[in-house]
Amino acid sequence: MTRRHLSFLALAGFLVLGRCLALGEESGKEDEITPPVAIYKVDPTHPTELYARGVEGEAIIIATVDRFGTVLDPIVDRATHEEFGLAAMLAASEWIFDPAVKNGVPIQLKVRIPFEFEISFEHLLNVEMGREVFQELKVPVIPSFELDQAPLPSFVPAFADFYPEAFRNSGKSAAVSVEFIIDPKGNVINPRIISISTPGFEEAAIRAVAHMQYKTIRFEGQPVYVSLMMPIQFSP
Structure with a gap:
């Protein structure tokens, strides 16, 4: 995966610092302030080292939005x-920004701008496995049914270890059908969900099969890429 697959989220919830209501001196009515609204946003760049390590996080910036909508003096x-x-x-x-408005007049106001630094599941899995699980292949892939014998894994992890934490103690189970490719080194690459009985187990299934290992598969004496479909069962 490359960084262009990523998608980084900048949340636009702005909390105005201080009171937004001021007492009118002559009318005796409260003056209502409309907070600024972002009309042009820039996503932050995920720091290279933290991205490579699969580290996610957040930051909150305090800044002044002047009466022209320009951000001034941002601080962490x-x-x-x-x-x-x-x-x-x-x-x-x-x-x-569209600036804050008080009694129809633009004013300067401080805001808090939250940002979240998130990483795609695909890249996080690459980091976890220490290799590129998801690849663009430009070589032939042989369906497993064309082989004389179906590939058998040399290592199968305990699928229970990948049971989603969100479903712990829920009693939910899932039957998942996953398709993947076995590369010439015996690694599982490009896993994808074909069918699933219970939504929410998709990432667990992908992670589980990515940890499987096969011996090198040969076709006509040459190491080859082989596609395979496998059912997986998750039980509480």
């Missing part, structure tokens, strides 16, 4: 890693 309020704070601060400085 908090961040799970210093690098996330710096990346978020750079991104926030490029945002543009």
Whole structure:
């Protein structure tokens, strides 16, 4: 997977610092302030080292939005890693807002801008396995039914170890059909779900089969890529 597969999320929930209501001196009515709204956003760049390690996190930036909608003096309020704070601060400085309004007049106001640094499941699995599980193949792949004998794994992990934490103590089970390719080294690559009885077990099934290992498969004396479909059962 490359970084362009990633998708990084910048949340746009803005919490205005301080009171948003001020007492009108002459009318005796409260003056209501409309907070600024982002009209142009820039996603932060996931720091290279943290991305390579599969580290996710968040950062919150405090900044002033002036009456023209420009972000001024962004600072890091908090961040799970210093690098996330710096990346978020750079991104926030490029945002543009419809400014806050009080009694129909644009005003300057401070805001909090939260950012989340997330990584795709595919890349996280690559990091976990220490190899490229998902690859673009430009070589022939032989269906397993064309072989004289169906491939047998040399290692099968305990599927129970991959049971989703979100379903612990739920009593849920799942039957999953997964298709994948066995590369010439015996590694499982490009796993995908064909069918599933209970939604929510997809990533567990992909992770489980990615840990399986096969011996090198040969066809007409040459190491080959072989596609295979396998049913998996998850039980509580």
